[in-house]
Amino acid sequence: MEARKKLFLIYFMLAGSTFAQSFHNPSLNGAEETSTNLGEVESRENAPDLEFQYHDHDQMTRYLRAVSAKYPELTALYSIGKSVQGRDLWVMVVSVSPYEHMIGKPDVKYVANIHGNEAVGRELLLHLIQYLVTSYATDPYVKWLLDNTRIHLMPSMNPDGFAISREGQCDTIHGRHNARRHDLNRNFPDFFKANTKQPQPETEAVKQWISKIQFVLSGSLHGGALVASYPFDNTPSSMFQNYEHTPSISPDDDVFKHLSLVYSKNHAKMSRGVSCKSGSPRFENGITNGAAWYPLTGGMQDYNYLWHGCMEVTLEISCCKYPPAHELPKYWQDNKQSLIKYLAEVHRGAHGFVMDENNNPVERAAIKIKGRDVNYHTTNFGEFWRILLPGTYRMDISAEGYLPQEVEFIVIDSHPTLLNVTLRSAKRIDGGPYYRPLPPPPRAPPVPTPSTGIFASLTNSFNNMVSNFFG
């Protein structure tokens, strides 16, 4: 219970005063409660109006507040910080448990408009909010999703860039950057190369946010192409940047390809892989490895995955970055199914709890699937999630002060595998001599392959970096 309280507190710390305003504004709630007019009562059954038009920051803020007031059981609005020019970075949670993490159930997110002039994702997330809250009572699939998942939706990570962008501009970079002219999707720490860019407030807010909530799955919505682009965005060595279209393969390449295909195949046309215009690339099945398209340093998706074990895919959802508003209904229809089905993929694979002999959660235990050279960690409730395709896996679980364990398990297609692991303390409970874990059996040297070899050689430095970051 103590930990539960702690988490709840974190939300309030994260949310700051704007959060409190959204929920304890007596005039807003009062207006709702005192309404007796029949017409008004009827209108309360519908969501606040949401036109297919672009919403500036104030209009978006009003809409989000109205939804949170109308659907207090299903939504919570919080701000993770402010942009350079002081605009709130809003996040709307949609879930049957909007205020509190559901122990054993995953948190997922979409972030849109990191590039201020890529405007479609921003509006689509508002429509996704509208769709989820109005469908909960009638659509069993949406009900199941919201009953079992906390969905965090950030319509704009770059509200300052959006404020200077112009409707109808398809290909310019005007409005792409934040108010200090930084590209926020080049502003994250990078595993492959040192990122010397000055950290920006929008990026810092997101880093804080994803360090406090264990997100399992994420999508970053962009425009200017029609493709789902998956990690890695960057390459292990600058040498490789000389070769165009060289993929940078992550240890979870099969899973990332699958997630990307879920988006592209549920989209009205993404999987056809048609190029946006002559001269621009076409992508087979509408997906691509990020670096194979073009490598970049400081991107958000590699950071999510390597720092926090959150699988993020970059979703490029419109050939035109800021198309005319009358085209928005078409974009919503094209993406609606994809947006929902993609998030549901968080329920694929294995999840469970790591506990000690007394049934206390083991926090920050390292979870590693054999053959996948990337560490995931348990939450402060001892929870872990690992999205995996059907197959047989072995998993190493280790934590300081405990004997490491290895478990074998099977993942099937139809439902997730629940794995509860008990770690034995490395020390006798009665205070006697320490147990020493047995040294691991000698292993045959790994067979070098181009992809795992490159990654394996970086593992130690990565592990050091990660422990420094958290230590």
Ligand SMILES: [Zn+2]
């Ligand atoms: Zn973009």
